[in-house]
Amino acid sequence: MQNPFTIGIAKNEDFCNRRQELADLVNYAKNGQKVVLYSPRRYGKSSLVRQVLKELEKVNFLTVYVDLFSISSEQDFISTLATGILKRIGSGADPRSLGDKVKNLFGRLIPVFEVTPEGLGFSVKFDRSTKLELLLDDLMEGVYNYIKKKQLRACIALDEFQEVTELAESKKIEGILRSHIQLQKEIAYFYIGSRRRILKDIFTDKSRPFYKSAFLYTLKEIPKEDFIPHIEKRFKESSKKCPSDTAEKIYDTVRGYPYYVQKLALLTWDITQKACNNDLIDVAYKLLLKMETPGFEGIWSGLTLIQKAVLKALAKEPTASPFAKEYLERYGLTIGGVQKAIHALLSKDLIGKDTEDKYRLTDPVMGDWLRE
Known part of the structure; x- marks a missing residue:
């Protein structure tokens, strides 16, 4: 008999609860809201969002899910986002009429599709020497014009959105996206991520384009x-x-x-x-x-010595006072080293604060591994 439990994307009977979260996110999408959905890694964000998109499809939403985890350049970002959108717009279309359906979708981005034994394959091509802002403007304007023309509502989910911050032109990308998204009332956006500190900074830092442009929604443990x-x-x-x-x-x-x-x-x-x-x-x-x-x-091999020392200390003894003299002496730490290490470990989402305001490892199993 097949094992009834799954560690992949949960669907149908594998999906456990999340009734309130599902209802909240569906409601936000129906109202065209922008939402930042964050939690530690492997908390079920992707499963939840896919379930939300499935519910929205029942009420004729155009739904788009794009995973940005593997992007490595500005052009890669545009290609990944454009392909994800194109794939959904072309979903279920007759291959013979698909060209007419998408040929005027963009100006500088050229849709490419091919029929394979597995079905239709989608991609885009463009002049790599074209300025980033022109390509991104073309993409965002094309999507919005399509939504308006077809009188649709849409929800675009951008998973691992914080990966945009790793790109050299990240601030420019944020600014261009914000300038378009704030005018797109018919499209709900979900910004999803597991590097919580970085993702939250995008939307809470006054100097960033996305400042206060979306709800912050924390996904917690299933009760x-x-x-x-x-x-x-x-x-x-x-x-x-x-x-x-x-x-x-x-x-x-x-x-x-x-x-x-x-x-x-x-x-x-x-x-x-x-x-x-x-x-x-x-x-x-x-x-x-x-x-x-x-x-x-x-993960361990990628840490500095002081980061390793602080992580081991927190694995053994979570604390709300990592800079206290007694704590530092007990684990042979210095206040300057701990300050730098905690900042880095928070950015990597290896530690966080619990309900008692204590710093502890985000991953409980890694905590056990370190203690052993």
């Missing part, structure tokens, strides 16, 4: 009272048992971190014959730690 029944149900549907107290241990072991709850449940299910128990969860958690170790080692 225990919702996740536990989901775990029980998925075990039961696959002819296995997981009592509520055992499902609660799965949740608590990884501090409710959505990705790890799913993964630990998946691994526990794999080694469960009939009924899940605490011993099996302990075995599964050791497997999870082993599987995550290469990723943690990659």
Whole structure:
């Protein structure tokens, strides 16, 4: 029997709760709002947004989802965004009439599509020597003119939006985008990201073009009272048992971190014959730690010595006072080193503040890995 848990994009029965968040985001989109959706990595942002877009399609929205994680240049950004938009506009169109549908969409960007055994493939081409602002103006104006002409409403979701800040011309891109987006009342925009400090700065720094131009919406853990029944149900549907107290241990072991709850449940299910128990969860958690170790080692190797020292200290002892004399002495740290390290670790989203205002590791499993 197939494992009922997933660590990829959650769809249909894999999608756990998020009823309030789903309702909020659908409502924001219907009202043409701009929303910054942020959380730590692997909290389910992409799954949630895809579910929102699915709901909007039911009321005839044009929906666009673009992942900007891999962009490496300004031209790459334009190509990725334009291709994502073109793909949605051309979705479901007859290949024989598609050319007429999109040929006047842009001025400087030329739509390219080809029929393959997998379906239609989309891309754009343009003169790489053309100025960035001309290309981006062409893209944003073309999309908006299409929406107006077709009398549509739309929602454009830009995942890992903070990656734009890594580009040399990032401020220019932000300015051009803002100048168009603020006039596009028919289009809702979702700016999604997991490097929370950087993403929030884009919209809260007075010197940035996007200052106060969107709602800030935090995606939190799925509540225990919702996740536990989901775990029980998925075990039961696959002819296995997981009592509520055992499902609660799965949740608590990884501090409710959505990705790890799913993964630990998946691994526990794999080694469960009939009924899940605490011993099996302990075995599964050791497997999870082993599987995550290469990723943690990659992160660790990219840190400076002082960043490593501060991260280890916070793994052992989360604190609201990392600059206190006693804390610094206990871990052999200096106030200047800690200040620089915390700034860097916050930017990398490796640490954050919890509800008690304590600095602690964002990733609970990495915390266990460091303590071991």
